[in-house]
């Protein structure tokens with residue numbers, strides 16, 4: 491079974507993002523970038539499937555500018571076998587990414603695509619669902635437990651009432667949540683080995699996909715500054731303030 495793992499290059503989770511002065515977007519100049527944290531979990535899960543003899547090959551894919559190759563190298567250093575870089579300078583929105591991924595699925599014929607549940611830059615939480623829709627494949631989103639046996643998938647997803655268990659057959663799309671696993675760090679020897687693993691380059695045009703944007707972002711703003719808190723002397727004072735000042739009780 492071949493597994494395709496799409497990985498996105500995003501602003502590092504520990505960087506405080508800043509909006510550009512003209513409000514046209516987020517300033518990414520000279521900002522530390524990293525693999526989307528949910529995608530690290532997706533790569534880890536794919537590698538574990540290979541280590542358990544369930545997957546035979548793990549292919550990482552990234553859509554974006556030239557530097558996305560660094561993100562692919564991270565996936566290769568973690569243990570992916572090879573990578574595909576779909577090079578474009580355009581900002582590709584989730585529908586465009588899903589269409590590119592569909593083209594890769596048609597070419598590569600994986601039985602499973604494991605994505606992050608969302609990218610922490612746009613927080614869209616759309617690509618996996620759109621891909622499953624385009625392919626007509628079953629999907630499980632927000633997966634925090636996964637078992638695959640004889641082409642049968644059992645996926646646990648976190649819902650308000652607890653864990654919902656879904657069962658379906660491959661081929662399928664899965665998006666992963668935080669609690670699925672703890673991604674490994676790439677060891678130095680594996681980082682060196684990853685430099686020799688193949689990274690194929692292609693473009694949306696070569697795959698026959700139109701990635702032009704369908705959504706127009708009108709303006710980006712910093713969130714309002716949080717007001718300083720107040721220290722209260724007693725529970726009674728807290729309750730009084732909640733009733734009379736905040737008017738939430």
Ligand code: AMP
Nearest residue numbers: 496497553605606608609614615616617
């Ligand atoms: P989103 O729908 O933008 O929140 O992204 C959900 C998931 O789709 C991410 O965690 C990635 O697995 C995948 N994804 C989104 N954008 C890209 C991209 N440009 N390249 C590769 N994978 C992507």
